[in-house]
Amino acid sequence: MSLDAKRIVIAVLSFFFLASLLLVAWRETLKQRAEEEPKPIVTATNAACVTCHRQRSAGLVMEWEASRHAQVGVGCVECHQAREDVPGAWRHEGVVVTTLVTPTNCGRCHEKEVREFSRSHHARAGEIIYSLDNVIALKIAGTPGNPADAVNGCWQCHGSLVRFQRDAGGQIVRSGPEGRPLLAPETWPNSGMGRLNPDGSKGSCHACHSRHEFKAKLSRSPENCGKCHMGPDHPQIEIYNESKHGIAFYANRDRMALNKEGDWVLGRDYAAAPTCATCHIAGYVAVTGEIKGNSHDVGERISWTLRPIVSTKINLVRFSDGTQDDFPDTRPLPAVGATVDTTDYVVENETLVTRTVPRTVASVVPWQTRREAMQGVCRTCHDQAFVDNFYAQYDSLVTLYNEKFAVPAKQMMDDLTAEGVLDPRSPFGEPLQWTFYELWHHQGRRARHGASMMGPDYTHWHGMYEVAKTFYTEFLPEVVETAARRGRGPEWQAKVAALLARPEHLWKAGLSPEEAGALGQSYRQRYGPKSEPAAAR
């Protein structure tokens, strides 16, 4: 090869080498871009807000800057801007804003999510104002002038009915040169799930999607739900932590793609474990390969209601205006097109009132379909036989609780009330009422929730064991004592005896000689002679 030819070869090779260096530089640039935190976009609309609040509430601005909202230019005004006629609106630095950001505000962009959420039980969580729990918090633990237990307790999860401070004339108290309306301290701050907002909407998106970063990772994590779904009456987070699902989650948190932008789909983006959001909200890959989308209606996949004294299967009746109701399976289902009277809880003059609203049935979703939707999630990881058998186990526990304890206990309480032994105006006047309340509201729920989410200890020791112990050692004796104080002791003694004579309660009569013998034998074999309980000797 001549020298000139070699020079040409070098030139060509140098060109290719330089071109490859350009590829290196391009790849490095891509890598740098991927690693850089996207910069927040401060639009002209929000510039003044950010500048001032960076000093006055620096942490808040920092959180917003780290949010996805900031990356796409959604800032203060986009969320806080309000119409002049919205209760609580005021003109702040030239912009009409509201302190409270409600689902109405969020729904300007997140229409689907707000629509689904608004028809869900989460949005209705604030309606407990009429429930026994509110009686306990407001009247029994609180005083008429000091609802602090409800304010700091129940309402922080369920949501308060947000009110404004008012003067003697009933006008909203305003403060400062801008006339900022003052919110009543017993109702705000509050980010309870079913907060009843002054603009008529229900709920607080911030309950799950904490402001101002609104990180998806947080709402996908079980700890987020655990703020409220915990405790003696609905220990979902404790049950989850006990369960294999929870164990798998905590061991594999870094494989859960919690930070993923956009959809978060089980079976596509992650598979290590389900969280609360997985089963109750998020998307999953169905057995057909189709991706089922998420839904902020957390009750869509629920087939049992474990909340009441006696659990029932629940059918979903959807109405033509987008609202819906759960119909227990003890209630006849209406036909599509039929008109049904429904109960709405609405805020009028800062008071929650009920209204009967007739609605037209648009569709009926039977409990079986709701269960299939939940089973679709299960099927992403488990086969059908596994899922079917689990539901058989779960159903059998709820049925056991219902039939052996809840139904007879409720019947007794209803009968005692009907006979005037118990005063319906005094729901916690007798020790029996407290016992009954804890039997179904705490112990019975723990048993049912434990079975629903595979928490064996909650199902048995914190659940059915306590249900049984309370039922036999406290509830039944107190039924007789309470009746006796009203002169109906012998009658109720006989009723209790009749109940205990049923096959499921016959253990109270003691073991048969054969059973005692077998029990004694097993103790002696396991623990040695004279180790058997007295009853088995």
Next chain:
Amino acid sequence: MRERLRRFFAASFPVDWDQLRALGAEPVPHHLKHWWWCLGGTPLYLFIVQVATGILLTLYYVPDPSGAYESVAHITRDVRFGWYIRSLHKWSATLMIAAVFLHMLRVFFTGAYRWPRQLNWCVGTALLATTLGFGFTGYSLVYEQLSFWGATVAANLVEAVPLVGHPAALLMRGGAEVSGNTLTRFFVFHIGLFPTVMLVLLFLHILLIRLHGVTEFEFPREQVAPAERTFPFWPHHATTELAIGVLLMYVLTILALTLPAGLGPKANPQVTPMHIHPEWYFYFSFRLLKLTSLRTSVYLTLALGLGLMGWPFLEDALHRWLRMPRDASVVVGVLGFGAFLVLTVWESLAG
């Protein structure tokens, strides 16, 4: 001004440029126009790449178990163009070892190790051993699971060497077991001891080539005119070497882009991985270890290494005492390299 500068540098560097040009234009034999005669310069060029990229890596590398793996991850993930420099370093090591093997094959099969160049062959074999040492210590510095356990296996092999094995293993490990001391030592070997040894051996190697001159080869089918029996080193052969250098940089960059250096799990002395294996150039030894026992494989490897280094003398002795024809070396070479290839491929497929 220009004239003043010219006179200043001419006085400061009194170089006889005409003499330098004449030196550069030294005639080299015609057969150097064949590309496989550039395989000697290729590992030298790649060594320069290794030094340059190695210095850049040393700016960020932490030679301690508490930070070694993390610093390599930092280089790969965070440092600007760190992934590129690390990948160049990794692939240049592989190509350098391959080039040394190919150069040795060329020298062997062209008989260029024969008298009076036997010592230079020994120096070349020592250069091969140093290059392998570079590869082994460099890979261990990453402090992945395979690095740690590969070093453990290697130390056990060294331990089995007769007489000097135990002290050599202690020196290598810096103790009874692979530990933080081992990493520090490997780092010192990699950036201090081996480069020094390499430079000394390279100096000797090139010096001996210059003193002996390049052996002239004739290819039966090639008709070379008398005037073309030689050609000037500069610019002709130097240009060829430059072309190969640019080609190597292009190939290295493409390899870095398409097959960048990765990172396995961090070394865990408590957990032995399911499969331990060294870098590809030690596959033959690893397969030998699996086929025989520790002692047998060590003795065999030692014998092969000594046989390789002493081949010029061995060939002479076999020719003198057993009348072995010189051409029999080709058969020995084919069998030896063939066995190396078979063992290497076998181990890679067994994975």
